[in-house]
Amino acid sequence: MANVLVFIDNPGDALKKSSLELLTLGRSLGETAVALNGELHSGVSAALAEYGVGAVFRPSAQDLDDYLVAPKAAYLAAAVAATGAGTVLLDNSPEGKEIAARLGIRLNAGVITDVVAVDADGTAHKSVLAGSYTTAAKATTPVSVLTVKANNVTPEPATAPSSPEAATIEVPADSTAAAARITERQQKTASGRPDLTDARIVVAGGRGLDGDFGPVEQLADALGAAVGASRAATDAGWISHDAQVGQTGKTVSPQLYISVGISGAIQQKAGMQTAKVIVAVNKDAESPVFEIADFGIIGDLFDVLPQATEEIKKRKG
Amino acid sequence: MKIIVLVKHVPDAQFDRHLNGEGYTTDRDESILSELDEYALEAALQLAEARGGSKAGNQVIALSMGPAGAVNAVKKSLQMGATEGVHLTDDALAGSDAAATSLALAAAIRHLGAGAPVDLVLTGMASTDGETSLVPAQLAERLSLPQVTFASSLEVDGGRLTARRDADTYSETVEASLPAVVSVTDQINEPRYPNFKGIIAAKRKSITTLSLQDIGVDPSQVGRAGSWTTVTSAEERPPRTAGTIITDEGDAGIRLVDFLAAQKLL
Ligand SMILES: Cc1cc2nc3c(=O)[nH]c(=O)nc-3n(C[C@H](O)[C@H](O)[C@H](O)COP(=O)(O)OP(=O)(O)OC[C@H]3O[C@@H](n4cnc5c(N)ncnc54)[C@H](O)[C@@H]3O)c2cc1C
Numbered sequence: 001m002a003n004v005l006v007f008i009d010n011p012g013d014a015l016k017k018s019s020l021e022l023l024t025l026g027r028s029l030g031e032t033a034v035a036l037n038g039e040l041h042s043g044v045s046a047a048l049a050e051y052g053v054g055a056v057f058r059p060s061a062q063d064l065d066d067y068l069v070a071p072k073a074a075y076l077a078a079a080v081a082a083t084g085a086g087t088v089l090l091d092n093s094p095e096g097k098e099i100a101a102r103l104g105i106r107l108n109a110g111v112i113t114d115v116v117a118v119d120a121d122g123t124a125h126k127s128v129l130a131g132s133y134t135t136a137a138k139a140t141t142p143v144s145v146l147t148v149k150a151n152n153v154t155p156e157p158a159t160a161p162s163s164p165e166a167a168t169i170e171v172p173a174d175s176t177a178a179a180a181r182i183t184e185r186q187q188k189t190a191s192g193r194p195d196l197t198d199a200r201i202v203v204a205g206g207r208g209l210d211g212d213f214g215p216v217e218q219l220a221d222a223l224g225a226a227v228g229a230s231r232a233a234t235d236a237g238w239i240s241h242d243a244q245v246g247q248t249g250k251t252v253s254p255q256l257y258i259s260v261g262i263s264g265a266i267q268q269k270a271g272m273q274t275a276k277v278i279v280a281v282n283k284d285a286e287s288p289v290f291e292i293a294d295f296g297i298i299g300d301l302f303d304v305l306p307q308a309t310e311e312i313k314k315r316k317g
Numbered sequence: 318m319k320i321i322v323l324v325k326h327v328p329d330a331q332f333d334r335h336l337n338g339e340g341y342t343t344d345r346d347e348s349i350l351s352e353l354d355e356y357a358l359e360a361a362l363q364l365a366e367a368r369g370g371s372k373a374g375n376q377v378i379a380l381s382m383g384p385a386g387a388v389n390a391v392k393k394s395l396q397m398g399a400t401e402g403v404h405l406t407d408d409a410l411a412g413s414d415a416a417a418t419s420l421a422l423a424a425a426i427r428h429l430g431a432g433a434p435v436d437l438v439l440t441g442m443a444s445t446d447g448e449t450s451l452v453p454a455q456l457a458e459r460l461s462l463p464q465v466t467f468a469s470s471l472e473v474d475g476g477r478l479t480a481r482r483d484a485d486t487y488s489e490t491v492e493a494s495l496p497a498v499v500s501v502t503d504q505i506n507e508p509r510y511p512n513f514k515g516i517i518a519a520k521r522k523s524i525t526t527l528s529l530q531d532i533g534v535d536p537s538q539v540g541r542a543g544s545w546t547t548v549t550s551a552e553e554r555p556p557r558t559a560g561t562i563i564t565d566e567g568d569a570g571i572r573l574v575d576f577l578a579a580q581k582l583l
Contacts, residue, residue, distance in 0.1 A: 068464060068491055069454065094450070094484070098466055101454035104416055110545030111415065113449045123549060129334045129446070135341065135551040140544070180463040180493035183479075187487050195485070201582070223583075241504060242485050247330070247445060248353065248503045256582045266330050273557060277580055279573065285562075292557040295576045299565025307570025312583065315574065 003030025005085035006053075007076055007099065010038035010065070015047045017198065020155035022089045022148060023051040025118060027158060029087055033057065035079040035169065037064055037072060045164075052158025054165065055083070061171040067179040069095060073102035074175030080107060080143060082169055087122065092147040100145045110139030114251075116152040130247070130270035150198045151253065188242075196226045196243065201256045204228030204245055204272070208261015208282065208301055211238050215305035216260055222312040228252065228272075230262045246271035261301050264289025281305065318368055318473070319376045320361040320437045321426055324394050326387035327351045327446040334446070341551040342412050343446050345383075350390040353441030355397070355508035356501050360471055361439050362398045363506065371400045378403060378429060382410060382421055388524060395519035396511035402524040403429065409529055409536035414544035415447070419455035421539050424532040426460065437478070438498045442467055453500040463493035469504040 004026040008019050015023075026032040033055040034048055040058065048056055059075045076099065080088060088103065090096040097113050104111035117125040124146055127134045139145070196202065203225045205216035213227070220227045228250070229243040245252055247267040257275035262268060264280070264287055272278070273292055280293035281301050290296045297304055326348045328334045335344040358379065365375035379394030381387045382405040391402035405425045413421065426438060438460075443450035450466070457464030468480035476495050481488065483504070511519070529536055537543060563572060577583050 068466070070458075070464065073458070094467060097450055098454040098464075101415070101451040102458040102464075104451070104545070105419070105455050105458040108545065111449075111451055112546055113451065127554065128448070128551075129336070129343070130330070130448075131554060132334065132556075133336055133551050133553055135336075136549045137546050138549055139546050178457075178461050178463050180465045180480075180491045180497070182489050183492050184490040185487050186489070188485075190486070241483060248442070256577070256580075270330070277582065278557070279576070281569075281573075285564075290562055291559050293562070294560035295573070296560065296562040297565055297569045297573060298562065299569045303567075304565055304569045304573065307568075308573045309570075311571050311574040312577075315578070315583065 003085060004032045004087045004089060005076070005080055005083055006032055006034050007088065007090045007096075008034055008036050009072070009095070011036070011044050013041050014043045017155060018091050018150040020047070020051065021150060021153040022091065023048075023053065024156050025148060025153045026087075026089055027052055029118060029120065029122070033083050033085065034164070035076055037075070048164055049161045050157045052160070052162045054162060055167060056164045057082070057167050057169045059171045060168050063176075064171070066182055067176050068182065069098045070102060070179035071171060071175040073099050073106060075169060075171045076103050077106040078172065079169045082167075086143055088143065088145045090145070090147045092149045096147050100147050104145050107143050107145070109141045109143035109145050111145045112137050112139065113147045115146045115148045118146060127274060131274040149253070193220065194224065194226045196228055196245070197250055197252060199226035199252070199254055201225035201258070202228045202245070202252050202254045202272075202275070203258045203260065204230065204262060205233055205239075205260045206230035206262030207232040207236070209233060209238065211236070213239055215301060215309075219258070219305050219309045222309045222316075230268050259289050259293070260305065262289060263287045264292065318364060318436045319378070319433055320364060320439060321378045321380050321429060321435055322354070322358045322361045322394065322399065323422065323438065323440040324354045324358065324379045324381045324390040325351045325444050326381055326383050326390040327444055330445055336551045341548040345386060348386055348389070350393045351441055351445050353443060353445055353503060354390075356503050356505055357439040357441050358394055358397055358399065359506045359508040360501050361437075362509070364437070364471075364473055376400050380405065380422070380425060380429070382406070382418065382425070384411070391524055392519060393511065395522045395524070396515045397509060398515055400522070402522060403527060404524055405527045405532070407529040407536070409540045412541035412544065413539050414546045415449055415451035415455055416545045417539040417543040419452050419459055420543065421529070421532070421534055422452070423456055423459040424534045425527060426456070428527065428532045434496065436495045437473070438462075438496070440498070440500045442500050442502045450500070453498055457498040460498065463497045465491055465493055465497060466500045468499050468501045471499060471501065471505065
């Protein structure tokens with residue numbers, strides 16, 4: 001019997017760091033099992049053993065990816081029933097949260113999103129109201145469903161590897177009946193930069209860039225950072241909407257956030273104010289971003305950024 | 318078409334927002350119609366208008382659940398052009414989590430669909446206070462309806478809808494049969510402002526008030542009693558304070574790198 005069920009969706013050849021984080025967190029709460037969707041490659045098998053997973057479940061149906069979340073929630077509900085798990089951990093992606101939402105209703109289970117830490121008694125910690133409060137919450141139901149934000153747990157293999165059992169979970173036949181069907185899916189081209197939500201450093205640009213993201217990209221590359229943007233910049237079409245940080249974009253919590261030519265409107269702050277260190281470059285001393293910056297530079301970004309980029313390259317040799 | 322749009326009355330993010338009292342609920346003074354719900358309302362109005370508007374029998378019903386003040390979200394929706402307003406309010410609803418909220422809203426939607434069935438339920442992508450985005454998916458599960466979340470475009474043709482969704486690594490097209498629950502992003506349209514005509518017209522539109530009894534929900538199923546999660550503590554994070562601010566004198570780029578080095582961030 002497993003205590004904790006971790007959902008891993010289409011890992012590909014290797015487990016993502018966020019999946020390793022879920023497995024590490026799961027182990028701190030009890031015996032873990034994994035409900036996998038998609039192919040199980042040997043690299044993933046090996047990692048699951050290394051992380052001490054007791055059992056690996058796979059769905060009886062292969063077409064879960066053709067529908068929006070409903071059948072995945074039905075599969076997970078069946079896996080919880082089969083294992084008797086008391087905690088289900090999923091990643092905090094929009095899809096992870098939706099699966100959690102539907103799973104919660106199927107299991108009469110409380111759902112907590114945006115979790116950053118979980119105590120041994122199941123109390124989950126998260127911040128709310130755009131980072132202005134830190135709260136602790138708990139499910140009052142026999143099963144709790146938690147979606148966990150990336151980068152809050154250090155992945156650690158188990159002290160001794162396991163040899164996970166394999167089993168198939170029957171996906172209820174009616175689970176696709178009332179589901180939306182995906183009729184077309186286009187892969188976007190990868191940028192080669194770190195993923196925005198997981199990145200240790202983010203350099204974000206706003207309207208001040210006046211259409212030219214070059215200085216931001218060059219600084220980001222010198223620092224090995226991800227590139228973010230304000231809504232003004234994404235709305236203007238200077239950069240893809242995926243890069244938007246803020247209330248209606250991504251929430252990031254990096255070690256370092258460099259805000260460039262961004263005024264720091266409340267909706268932008270909502271997405272970045274839990275960064276460890278905030279640096280701002282803006283030519284207007286009155287910009288609200290300076291109220292929260294640890295280091296602020298009043299100046300023209302087209303002078304400051306290239307100089308900083310050169311200096312970093314020089315020091316890194 | 319009969320479209321229900323869920324509109325939430327939320328604390329205005331322009332001001333400091335607070336949790337208070339037993340259960341750490343959100344302080345709802347200074348609240349407004351959630352900006353993200355305006356996109357759902359606009360999408361509904363456009364679908365109705367494309368089909369001949371209210372004259373052709375298209376209904377856009379704005380439904381809000383919440384305390385007395387939440388009726389303001391319904392009023393604003395009527396000013397923007399919703400044809401009807403419904404306010405679900407009951408003291409027992411206070412402190413409902415996403416699961417309890419979805420239970421009450423599902424019951425209200427069933428109640429409103431009792432005469433003529435509902436074709437579409439539209440919502441914003443997330444509430445700007447709770448920010449969990451759980452409710453649309455939970456509603457769909459409770460009503461056994463297809464769910465399409467984060468739609469950045471939406472077309473309805475006969476009994477089917479087609480939507481586009483943009484994720485990080487891919488974009489996709491999805492199809493579902495009606496009725497369905499759809500949440501929309503702020504990329505889908507540009508919400509209209511209520512104009513003078515709309516504000517005058519809204520005064521003549523009636524707002525139906527529903528209680529839990531009207532929709533057949535027992536008070537123990539909602540509020541803190543019916544919620545499946547409980548908040549055990551909440552601490553206000555100390556506001557960030559400004560650090561060092563310098564003015565560029567030709568060497569700010571270098572001083573920036575010095576700062577990063579001192580913070581061990583290089
Ligand atoms: C419902 C809703 C949701 C929203 N969601 C988001 C969101 O998720 N994310 C988000 O970012 N916004 C969001 N917004 C928009 C937000 O309110 C602001 O409009 C937006 O963040 C402004 O972007 P900006 O700071 O780049 O542009 P501006 O406010 O125009 O600021 C540009 C800044 O650049 C500076 N600047 C100009 N030239 C230079 C230069 N050469 N060198 C240095 N500095 C320069 C200026 O001094 C100014 O401070 C949302 C708004 C609404 C209503």
